Amino acid sequence: MSQEQVYTVASDSDTAEDERSSAPFPEIAIGVDIGTSQCSLAVWNGSQVELIRNTRNQKLMKSYVTFRDESPVGGVTNQLSHEYEMLSGASVFNMKRLIGRIDTDPVVSQASKTLPFLIQTLGIGVKPFIAALVNNMWRSTTPEEVFAIYLVELKSLAQLRLKRPVRNIVLTVPAAFSRFQLTRITRACAMAGLHVLRLMPEPAAVALLYAQQQQQQNQQSLSDSGSEKIALIFNMGAGYTDVAIIATAGGVSQMKGLAGTTIGGEDLLQNTMHYLLPDMDNFFASRGVHEIKSMGVLRVATQDAIHKLSSQSKVQIDVDLGNGINISKIIDLEEFEEVNKDVFQKCGSLITRCLNDSKVKIEHIDDVILVGGCTNIPKVKNTVMSICKKTEIYSGINPLEAAVRGAALEGALAGGVTDPMGNLDLLTIQVNSHSIGIRADKDSFVPIIPRNTTMPARREVVFTTAHDHQREALIVVYEGDEEAVEKNHMLGYFKVVGIPLASRGVPEINVCMDIDASNMLRVMAAVVMPGGENPVVPPVEVRMPTADDGHGLCADVLNRSFGATMDLVTLRNKAA
Amino acid sequence: MSRCCMRSPAKKTRNGQNYYELLGVSVDSNSKEIKESYRKLQKKYHPDIAGQKGHEHTLLLNEAYHVLMKDNLRKDYDASIGHVRVGFGGDALDMGHSSWNGPFRPHALFVDEKACIGCRECVHNARNTFIMDEIVGCARVNVQFGDDDTSIEVAVESCPMDCIHWVEKEELAILEYFNIPRPKQGHGVFNQGWERPQNVFMAAKTFQKQQQQAQSESQSQHKTARCDVEQETEAQAKARESASFKLKMERFSGLWEWVNNISQ
CATH class of the missing domain: 3.90.640.10 (ATPase, substrate binding domain, subdomain 4)
Structure with missing residues (x-):
């Protein structure tokens, strides 16, 4: 199989997201699950989901790219003579753990000490330098590039099997991914010439598959299709762990809670x-x-x-x-x-947090769904089952294929495909996994869309100026769930100008956030004077994230340059 | 860049379609019914199925669902749309229905519907305060102090039956509750229909007395019954306070649309 390893490098200012909402769904999107260690590919074939095998008849392919003198090859096409080959320094893997992270991130510094390829960290809040060993020389690359090379291979495999051009893709991602990481993935897809239809949290994909199975069961037994089932999805792979609690009835899985963390x-x-x-x-x-x-x-x-x-x-x-x-x-x-006591403990507390967030009582859980390679580990299994007070695992799902099958279902759904048998009469109603808000009230993080809000979502909070005669305000948008604002991810910032001269506390600055179903975040700010009908100056709408990876540095510089001169104070918070 | 949204249903909602109508459920529906209806509608409008054009409508569905599934939010919301429901007449409201304009006053207006002959005099003189319930054929108070004091004075004077009363603010909710006709207990085919107390003031007094007795008798009953009455008025107060805020919210949503219109 000859490969054209062509990929186009999208420049940083390239807005691949622009295309997202414009495509009128011309084709069935392929579902892809690129795991930290393994990857799989599936597509809706008109009547059901089918996993696509590579030329070596594998459904699960190793996630790595080997750099050589000639063009690099990835785990889709390459045959390893032995696993050591992957560990010679020439191959780059574990990209899912590294993408979109800065070198002060403990995940990166840990990886830099234990992975065979080069991850250079300076510990100053910039992108780490990554390189592969080619002819005894370290040759630089980036996580996005490695992803793109891999995706190009996946794309040509899909095109070969489906005998049609493939452009649209639904990718599963960990719930723990920040919006930065999501942007990086989108960029990698753009580099590979793929258009991201949806980036789906892995449990959301599993939820969709579960909804389909429940619906098919109900049709067979002609039982009451209205009966609701509550399921807990625990997904632990090589890089990430996710927990979700869903309520499923009539082909709709409604997410009650979603939580994720970088352990695996x-x-x-x-x-x-x-x-x-x-x-x-x-x-x-x-x-x-x-x-x-x-x-x-x-x-x-x-x-x-x-x-x-x-x-x-x-x-x-x-x-x-x-x-x-x-x-x-x-x-x-x-x-x-x-x-590994700590790892297992973290799994437990993640489940507990998700249960608390979703306000679902343990005794109401009908099914426990285990997904991901690590759920094979006895201790992991026991931890989940003992918290859920269950003895049996839901058996209808293959833990290694569930996510990619769900992604393929979503690919068909979002592509506007309908199935006469009703097998696609499905929906997952998702929630967002991190709170999004702005810096206000000195150095506090004021969430505007709290985590576990049903998407699409639009919320707003009214702020006011912190100083008399303040003419400008800085809106700094953060994502995360820490109270101290600097511990969250800074997504971007913009200035609101043209605030009329007034005492502090008088002008009203409306900050409105909108997340659509494809998880795009728009932040809008408008200045209104009390009693006024219209905004004083045209409102500003910004798509996030706008900041680059070095967001730690960026926040410092903003702070040094402006201090508190453009601060905001919460005026009214719509009751959540 | 397609950012078109289903503006027509959104507008309609702002023009009076309330959350219950939006979700297609009755005002007394339980959470199970709301949930089922919500999911059914989501399957039609969710952007995963309907594409980007479903965005705006799904936002509304999410908001309506969020409010109606939470007891405290639903109570507040019910109070805030109280005036919307007056038109439905016989709706089984478990609380007073009139809303307040301006600050609370110690007294409130109350129409004894049993005595009202439906002459419309009060509606003529103070149209923002009184409303005609065409189904029952009686006038009732829609908004407390909806007009200036003189107009209200004239309206009260003009009633030929003298059935517009000044009552204590605290009594209002109970009086309004008893004022509405309710289905009565039937025995087979006999005695079915609608009824309301012969003397609404007596009924309210008796009810209050019963509540006070119950209160002194047991702590638990106190919690369920007496508090309910108080809580409702509190909810109303909250709704009244948030009225101006709501207006601002509406204005802001309007802003969003304004921007969308321009960017298209």
Whole structure:
């Protein structure tokens, strides 16, 4: 299979999002689930969802791109002779964990110490420098580029199988993704010549599949289709963990709560590697060819051990790291669980948070749906089941295929396809996973659209000036759920000008936020004087995010340049 | 750039279609009915199905659902649209229905509908305060102090039956509750129909007395019954306070449309 590895590099100012709302849905979009470690591709074939296999008959393909002298190849087409090949430094993987993050992010600094390719961090709040080893030289790349190369391969595979051009795509993403990360993914798709129809949180895709299954069951048994079922979806993959609580009836899955965090199999792997070789970070610090090789050996051995611990209670590890360093150890399940105590605890608290947010009582949960490779781990399974007080896992769903199947369903739905059998008479009503608000009342984060608000959503809050005769106000938009504003992600900022001369507290600055079904965020601000009918000056509407990755730096500069001179104070908050 | 929105239903909502009408449910529907209807409508209007043009309507559906599914928000909302429902006459409202213009005063107007002959004199003299219920054939108070004091004075004087009364503000909700005809308990085919107390003032007094007794008797009953009455007036107060805010909200939504119009 010959590949044309052509991708166009979209410039930073390129607004790929512009196209989003304009396309009149010309075709069925493909559903893609690019996981931290594995990837799959599916499409609605007219009567059902079909997974597309690659030329080696694989449904699940490894997510990595190998850089070589000639064009790079990805896991869709490439055949690894051995897993070590992926760990030689020439391959870049785990991109989903790195995309859209800055070098002060603990996820990035952890990765920089334990991955075989180069991740250089300066710790100053900028993009990390990423490079692959080609002919004993580090050659730079970016997470977006790696994604794009991979997507190009996926696209040509889909075109080959479907015998038609493929342009539209529905991608699943972790609930924990910030809007930054989403923009980066959209940009990577644009680079690969793909138009993103929807970026769907993974549990939302699973919810859609569940809705279809429930509906089909009801049709078969001719039972009361109005009966509502509550399900908890727990999705733990290599990079991320998501929890969602949904209420499903009549083909509609309504999300009650959604929560996600950046923990996954990769953390289990790294913890266990550190346990086996406590001095690992120093040992690999120099990053010579030899070190990279032994790092790969350790990684593969640890991975194997963790897999085995899902079915047996202890495992023998024997690895020769060269330079006379041998690791020979027996790890039992208890040790493994102790080493990763924090990870499992975080899973538990994520579920509890989601349950609290959605105000669903545990005894009302009908089904517990487990998705993702890590839910095979006994401790993970037990943690979820014991919190939900359930003994049986919902059996109708393949944990590794659920997300991509849901994405393919959404691809057909959003493409305007209808099915005479009613198999597409479905809908997932989603909620947003992070609060969005602005900086006001000194340094507080004032949410305007709180998390778990049903989308599409439009909310507004009225602010006023903090100083007498203040003529301008700075609207700084943040995403996150921390009270201290600087701990959240800054999405962008803009200035509201032309505020008439007045004492502080008099002018009204309406800040309105609107999220549409494709998750596009628009922020609008208008100045109105009390008693006035129309805005004093034309209102401003800004699509977010506008800031670049270095948002940490940006907030500092804004603060240094303007201080509190353009601050806002909350005037009225519409009762939530 | 298509940012067109389904403006017609949105307008209609602003022009009086309330959340219940929007969701196609009755005012006394329970949360299950609301949920079912909401999901059915979402399947029609959600942008995933209807495309971008469903955006505006789905926003309204989400807002209506959000309010009606939360008990406290629904109560406030009911109070705020109280005047909308007066036209329906026999609707089983569990509270007073007139709204207030301006600050609360110690006294309020009340029409004893049992005595009213439907002469429309009061409606003529103070059209913002009184309203004619065409179904029942009686006048009633729509907005407390909707007109200036002189017009109201004239209206009260003009009533040939002297059935417009000044009552204590606290009593108003109970009086209005008892003023509305309610279906009566039938025995087989006999005695069915609508009825209201012979003397609404006596009925209200008795009710209040019963409540006071119940209050002194048990703490739990106090919570359910007496408080209900008080809470409703409180809700009304809130609704009244938010009235000006609501107007501003409307204006702002208008802004959004204004911008959309220009950008198209």
